[in-house]
Amino acid sequence: MDTVVPENEIVEVIKENGGDSFKYCYQCGLCDAVCPWNRVRDFSMRKIIRQATFGLTEIDQEEMWRCTTCKTCVDRCPRGVDQITAGVALRKLGAEYDVYPGNVAPVQNVVASLTSEGNSIGGERDKRADWAKGLAVKPYAEGMEILYFTGCYLSYDPRMREVATATAAILNKAGVDFGILGSKESCCGESIRKTGNEDLFKRLAKENIKTFIDHGVKKVLVSSPHCYHTFKNEYPEFMVNFEVVFISEYIVELINSGRLSLKGDYPKKVTYHDPCYLGRHNGIYDAPREILRQIPALELSEMADSRENSLCCGGGGGHIWMETPKEDRFSDLRVKQAVAVGAEVLVTSCPYCITNFTDSSLDLDESEALEIKDLTEIIQTLL
Numbered sequence: 001m002d003t004v005v006p007e008n009e010i011v012e013v014i015k016e017n018g019g020d021s022f023k024y025c026y027q028c029g030l031c032d033a034v035c036p037w038n039r040v041r042d043f044s045m046r047k048i049i050r051q052a053t054f055g056l057t058e059i060d061q062e063e064m065w066r067c068t069t070c071k072t073c074v075d076r077c078p079r080g081v082d083q084i085t086a087g088v089a090l091r092k093l094g095a096e097y098d099v100y101p102g103n104v105a106p107v108q109n110v111v112a113s114l115t116s117e118g119n120s121i122g123g124e125r126d127k128r129a130d131w132a133k134g135l136a137v138k139p140y141a142e143g144m145e146i147l148y149f150t151g152c153y154l155s156y157d158p159r160m161r162e163v164a165t166a167t168a169a170i171l172n173k174a175g176v177d178f179g180i181l182g183s184k185e186s187c188c189g190e191s192i193r194k195t196g197n198e199d200l201f202k203r204l205a206k207e208n209i210k211t212f213i214d215h216g217v218k219k220v221l222v223s224s225p226h227c228y229h230t231f232k233n234e235y236p237e238f239m240v241n242f243e244v245v246f247i248s249e250y251i252v253e254l255i256n257s258g259r260l261s262l263k264g265d266y267p268k269k270v271t272y273h274d275p276c277y278l279g280r281h282n283g284i285y286d287a288p289r290e291i292l293r294q295i296p297a298l299e300l301s302e303m304a305d306s307r308e309n310s311l312c313c314g315g316g317g318g319h320i321w322m323e324t325p326k327e328d329r330f331s332d333l334r335v336k337q338a339v340a341v342g343a344e345v346l347v348t349s350c351p352y353c354i355t356n357f358t359d360s361s362l363d364l365d366e367s368e369a370l371e372i373k374d375l376t377e378i379i380q381t382l383l
């Protein structure tokens, strides 16, 4: 494919979209040294920045789509370059010209599903609340204590629905007056924004904001770090004001206020994975560990690359929807790190991480058997 974008347009698009800091890059290469891609193949964010500086980006190359927006390089760049914003600005050209090369092609189906049904995984809008059938979960009504914004994966994906069920069980046990929006909920839009589709992000965000306002929502509980990130840091662009709380922080609050007490024990070796959008992007490292440390008989070990240095699962930046060849999967490396510290359970708090780690764990030897769990699923066994 020969996709030619005028050089000055590339430079202007990056500038206009907040990626102007790319001009400060002095090509030290530190971003490449810390990037998880270079554990599985050659990849150079430094080169992408260099090409963009001169307007030489080729938007039909998969390289432009490789960044998972894990934020490792952003936190380390000595010149304050925001590689994610610059990279997403380039993808806006791809989205504008409808160019989704090679393994990126599935994003087109996601765009169609988000546009017609408001979710990223091909479900029907009318079935968004089906996960809650038979459970004590009410539709959200004004005046309730909290809105549980379930998110696409927890609403539709069979594995992730178990996490939504565990969350509802915890909330009910603690006597929380909560509800869901069901078919009135739309995808939060975080990941599609990272593929450069700003128009679709805005449309989804505005739909959710209107629904929140119509229902008098003041406080929103989320299970996905991606929903958390966009509600907390991106929805304020629309001058909206509501409180957002992540499930692990909320559980700490429920335990500390005496509303939730845990019974029994969990006699297993556990390790915790920090999702990029919970840890590096939002600084939540302690709440999940605080909960795990309170559980009797649970033995918590830290993997290599934990907390600020956490190894990305490979699902951010829209990659959860793209094809990732086996040899390119960071999640394969991460499950090996969990096995290396003797863990029987790899626990985390993100639907993308759970999806990728579950896939990777299927390839482990029998002697390395590893369960992949959301934090709420462990709490559920202690209610």
Ligand code: SF4
Pocket (backbone or CB within 6 Å): 024, 025, 026, 027, 028, 029, 030, 031, 032, 045, 046, 049, 076, 077, 078, 079, 080, 081, 083
């Ligand atoms: S770390 Fe920063 S200054 Fe160094 S090459 Fe990467 S973007 Fe440029």
Ligand code: SF4
Pocket (backbone or CB within 6 Å): 031, 034, 035, 036, 037, 045, 066, 067, 068, 069, 070, 071, 072, 073, 074, 083, 084
């Ligand atoms: S944000 Fe992460 S994946 Fe993207 S270039 Fe930086 S280190 Fe690599």
